[in-house]
Amino acid sequence: MSRLLDRINTPKDIKNFSLYRLSRLAKEIRKLIIEVVSKNGGHLASNLGVVELTIALHYVFDAPRDKIIWDVGHQCYTHKILTGRKDKFHTIRQLDGISGFPNREESEYDVLNTGHASTALSVALGMAVARDLKGEDYHIVAVIGDGSLTGGVALEALNQIGHLKKRIIIILNDNEMSISQNVGAISKYLSYIVSGQYYLRIKDTVRTILKNIPAFGRPIIKIASGVEEAVKKTIFPGLLFEELGIRYKGPVEGHSLGSLIEVFEEAKKYDRPVLIHCITRKGKGYTPALKDPEKFHSASPFDIKTGNPIKKSNLPSYSEIFGRALVELAEENEKIIAITAAMTTGTGLNYFAEKYPDRFFDVGIAEQHAVDFACGLVLEGLKPVVAIYSTFLQRAYDQIYHDVCLMNLPVVFAIDRAGVVPHDGPTHQGINDISYLRPMPNMIIMAPKDENELRQMLYTAIHLSQPVALRYPKTSVYGVSLSRNWEKIPIGKAELIKDGEGLILAFGSMVYPCLNVAKRLEKEGISLAVANARFAKPIDEELILKFAKPGNLIITVEEGILNGGFGSGVREFLDLKEINNIKFKSIGIPGKIYPHGKREEILKILNLDEEGLYNQILDFYKKNYGKRKS
Ligand SMILES: Cc1ncc(C[n+]2csc(CCOP(=O)(O)OP(=O)(O)O)c2C)c(N)n1
DSSP states (O other), X not given: OOOSGGGOSSGGGGTTOOHHHHHHHHHHXXXXXXXXXXXXXXXXXXXXXXXXXXXXXXXXXXXXTSEEEEXXXXXXXXXXXXXXXTTTGGGTTSTTSOOSSOOTTTOTTOOSOOOSSSOHHHHHHHHHHHHHHHTOOOOEEEEEXXXXXXXXXXXXXXXXXXXXXXXXXXXXXEOSBSSSBOOSHHHHHHHHXXXXXXXXXXXXXXXXXXXXXXXXXXXXXXXXXXXXXXHHHHHOTTHHHHHHTOEEEEEEETTOHHHHHHHHHHHTTOSSXXXXXXXXXXXXXXXXXXXXXXXXXXXXXXXXXXXXXXXXXOSOBHHHHHHHHHXXXXXXXXXXXXXXSSXXXXXXXXXXXXXXXXXXXXXXXXXXXXXXXXXXXHHTTOEEEEEEEXXXXXXXXXXXXXXIITTTOOOEEEEESOBOOSSSOGGGOBOSHHHHHTTSTTOEEEOOSSHHHHHHHHHHHHTOSSOEEEEOOSSBOOOOOOOSSOOOOOTTOOEEEEOOSEEEEEOGGGHHHHHHHHHHHHHTTOOEEEEEOOEEESOOHHHHHHHOOTTOEEEEEEEEESTTSHHHHHHHHHHHTTOOSSEEXXXXXXXXXXXXXXXXXXXXXXXXXXXXXXXXXXXXXXXXXXXXXX
């Protein structure tokens, strides 16, 4: 049988399909997604869960005239396949390939670039207001997961959606999972709706069975009816949404194309906001992903037969080292509390969660709340460690400033995925944290050169009485031996690793590559010291002054944006001291938007791989001293 997919280039090509053909298409799409993600890695489980939902949307709605907005956007693979990108699908998440998230530059069908959760409802409402003011007439559909619906921005949007009552269609894709099991009262409420519906559905069958039990049947039915009323009241489907002013439809079986098409058609007729509650399963159609949707939320390449990852390194990640170290420290210090915003495993906090469930909190996709929740814990004498990816911590900027730093509260921020992040692209690059945290009063910022130092820095951070951010990259560690003793690192003191005339002052992940570069240059007669800066704030002023002699060279290197970063801090200090007779350069990431690709590929593009650093440092040296400093 020929592939239906081969005939599809735009959503128009499926408009005349029968239900049978649409379901054949769903199978073909699943097969393609599994094949490609097994090679490229990607958000497998979420995408397998929305194949029918996406087909039904494109069958019923008329994109790109009708606007379909994907919240987070990690579940957009079927959408991409149906909207002209089937032939490029094998390049997804690869350098120069298509993005793993919606991207307006890629296609007119991608309405909104996304990556961070919970934005779709606000944007949909904004578009609806604009549509109505312009007197235009099209549908606006926002697809949001049950995890993302609990994010603060989405709740703020619901508040205004119910108030303005604009015509938008919200598709709630409820699989009871965020990355891990979804958490919180709203999640529980959604489950009640679903289980309540099952209850109402089975009740007729039960009633018939009871009727047939001669002596007991009728009295039991009486009791059961009372229970039913109570249950109905508490679980009347979608009451919460209805009371907010949003029409609720559902729950709908999210893998039944027929039901989905029917309810989407009906939704088109409403002249006010409507929420369609679709029940889907993450990983649908691929047993390993169905069994372990968390592992396959964002999968690295894997063997299709077994579902086992194709591992490139046997070394652990920085996240794992952090997670295990925190468990060790928590054994000795019962005040330590671990907090994640829906990234338990990603941040390595799964070890902590297992060992200390009472001291572990997954607050859901709620970075702002996570930070203020930590404030409350500190105010009552506990020691919260908030582990959040660099890019997502951006959400909590005001909480860090207003609630942590102004009061000088000793919250520990464990900033994971700091620096270049592979495959997920611009929305996930963790390159801004040094810049956005440096202006924060009282904040200490540190980054380890390797995993042993990460452990010692975590120990140091936990004993500080002020806010502290500890940043580390998404990569595997070096494999250095881990010291059994805990040692506090002196605040604001760098570590001179190699002596020399000029100074390379490297931060975090850039220390070892710079050391290698300096060793190479040494062989070429160029003598440069290398210091492990350890701190981006406060910087080691004494060390800088030692090297800031007239005509001497100082180069800062960081895996972060240059605007306002670590190098800027050093330059500000030199300005303050009115030192302007040295040769100074900051190496880092220029303030632009960076694509998706492997970590090594992006570091190479940025000239932050060893070769790029060698060339940048040598060029600067030659520019200032000719071939060799006399
Ligand atoms: C602000 C923010 N925090 C965290 C994440 C990481 N993240 C990506 S997808 C996801 C879970 C989303 O759950 P849901 O919306 O239910 O979608 P599903 O994957 O279950 O389909 C999380 C926490 C993010 N993208 N944005």
